[in-house]
Amino acid sequence: MTTTPRLSLPLIAAGQAQKHVPLNDALTRLDALVHLVVDSRSETVPPALPTELSAYIVPPGATGVFADRTDQIALYEDGGWIFLVPRTGWQAWVADEAEHHLWTGTEWRRASPLSSLGASLWGVNGTADATTRFVVQAQASLFDHAGAGHQVKLNKASAGDTVSLLFQDGYSGRAEIGLAGDDDFHCKVSADGSGWIEAMAIDRATGEVALPATPWAGGQNLLINGDFQINQRGFAGGALAAGAYGFDRWKAGPAGATLSLAGYALTLASGAIVQPVEPALWGVASFAGLPLTLSVEGLAGGALSVSVGSASGVIASGSGRRGVTLTPAAGDTGPLSVSLTPAGGAVTLMRIKLEFGRRASVWGARPATVEEALCCRYHWRPEAGLSLDAYQAAGGPAQQAIVLPVRMRAVPSSAFAMSGAANVAAGSETLIVLSRREARASVAAAATGRVQASFGTIVFDAEL
Structure with missing residues (x-):
């Protein structure tokens, strides 16, 4: 052995010449290491x-x-x-x-x-x-004051990072609070540590509180018939020409659209679907400058390109409710068009929602009677025809007032088709719109006697 086992100091061999050399080397090493x-x-x-x-x-x-x-x-x-x-x-x-x-x-x-x-x-x-x-593995931890208050500070590098408190059960997450992925305050919960539900979010700029998973606290849907369940026109799916309406309140975009509905799942194969939205209907003078979140459920098949007025964005495909926040520009006044277009091939989605704020909240359907009334503000087709039956002198009128179920957006246009007539003067069949809420059907007798007329497929339209 020529060196010591611990510090590797050189040892002096028996009969070694210049013994001072290893000795000095060892002392120098000791001087450094001790x-x-x-x-x-x-x-x-x-x-x-x-x-x-x-x-x-x-x-x-x-x-x-x-x-x-x-x-x-x-x-x-x-x-x-x-x-x-x-x-x-x-x-x-x-x-x-x-x-x-x-x-x-x-x-x-x-x-x-x-x-x-x-x-x-x-x-x-x-x-x-x-x-x-x-x-720290202990039953409790104490962070005490030093004579006054006490703050626990958590900091992150950038807005896109996360700083939070994570509560676990068996090292599997169950709840998390903090700044998760942005600078708003979030509270999330999980049943299994894998899928997470956002229970609360507080906007960092306004202090506005959102409860995205609570139906009664969800934002009001600014879109009408977002689940496509009202279909007064009897649209069976297929191709729509540019600007033509299919399901209530939804029309095809400038290049037309091809779509179909199975239950609540809408498949948009090509083109765009559009709904004009009036700010005054929802209590604001204009949508300009207001953050609006557009969201859908169960988007499959690819991404969805969306726009509100001049603001546009993309919703990525995936399960659950997914959305994007858009803020219409200063010039986006008056009614704005909400447009949805497949970014690639055909997409399937459900329950479209547009709401104030930066958070997509859980879907909550309005009562069916309320949703129908909102649709009838723009388009109404009586479920049954109208029959006139009267006794009149020749040229005398047979008339009946029609009261619309709701006051329409504007004085509507009207259309009808006669399904039957007896003793009706040719060309006397009329459907006169008197106001946004009232109309009158009328015919004239061709000769003195009983007059019968059946108005079928009556339509009142005040779409944007």
């Missing part, structure tokens, strides 16, 4: 003018003579660098950190956080690691 002080453990480049007191713990990525010497101790002796591989338990004072470090066998670790740098890992009755650097 009460070891290194200049730094973060300098990757060796100093240009080292001295006999220069010593370093070599960090990763070092260059020059320090290259490939990570975690070794570099000592400058007799005009050159020597490198020692540390043994478990070796200790060193790091001067530029003012910290005491020890070698664990795998890393240099601060023995005790004395300076403002603190410890890189700290476990209290538990094991910390490179991700979870601070671990």
Whole structure:
């Protein structure tokens, strides 16, 4: 054996000449290692003018003579660098950190956080690691005041990151509160740690509170017939010409549209569907400058390109309710067109919703009678025809008033088809619109006697 087993100090061999050489070398090594002080453990480049007191713990990525010497101790002796591989338990004072470090066998670790740098890992009755650097396993933890108040601060690098408190059951997440993915405040819950439901969100700019998963607190849908269940025109699906209406309140875009409905699932094969939306109907003078969130359920087949006025965006495909927030520009006044177009091939979706704010809330259908009344504000087709039966002198009128179920958006146009007539003067059949709420059907007798007339397929229309 030529060196000692712990510090690798050179031993003097029997009969060795120049015994002072290994002795001095051993003493120099002892001088360096006993009460070891290194200049730094973060300098990757060796100093240009080292001295006999220069010593370093070599960090990763070092260059020059320090290259490939990570975690070794570099000592400058007799005009050159020597490198020692540390043994478990070796200790060193790091001067530029003012910290005491020890070698664990795998890393240099601060023995005790004395300076403002603190410890890189700290476990209290538990094991910390490179991700979870601070671990406490205990029945309780106390963060106390020092004479006044006390704040616990959590910070993140950028708005797109997450800083939160995660509550777990068996290390599986069940609830999370914090700034999740943006700078709004979120509260989420999960039944299994995999699928998450956003229960509450608070807008960072306005303080507006949204409860996206609570039906009674969901935002009012600014779209009418968002689930396509009202179909006064009897549209059976297929191709719609540009501007033609199919399901109530929905018309084809400038290039037409091809669509079909199975239950609540709408398949939009091509083209665009459009609904004009009036701000006054929902209590605002204009949508300009107001954040609006457009969302759909169960979007499959590809992304969906959407627009509200001049503002546009894309909803990515996926399960659950998915949406995008759009803010109409200053010039987007008056009724605005809401348009949905497949970004690629055919898409399937359900329950379209447009609401105020930056959050997509859970779908909540209005009562059927309310939804029908809203549709009838723009288009109404009586479910049954109208029959006139009277006794009149020749040329005398037979008339009946028609009261519309709701006051229409504007004075409507009207159309009808006669399904039967007896003793009716040719060309006397008329359907006169008197106001936004009233009309009158009329015929004249061709001769004195009984007059009978049947008006079928009556239509009143005030669509935008």
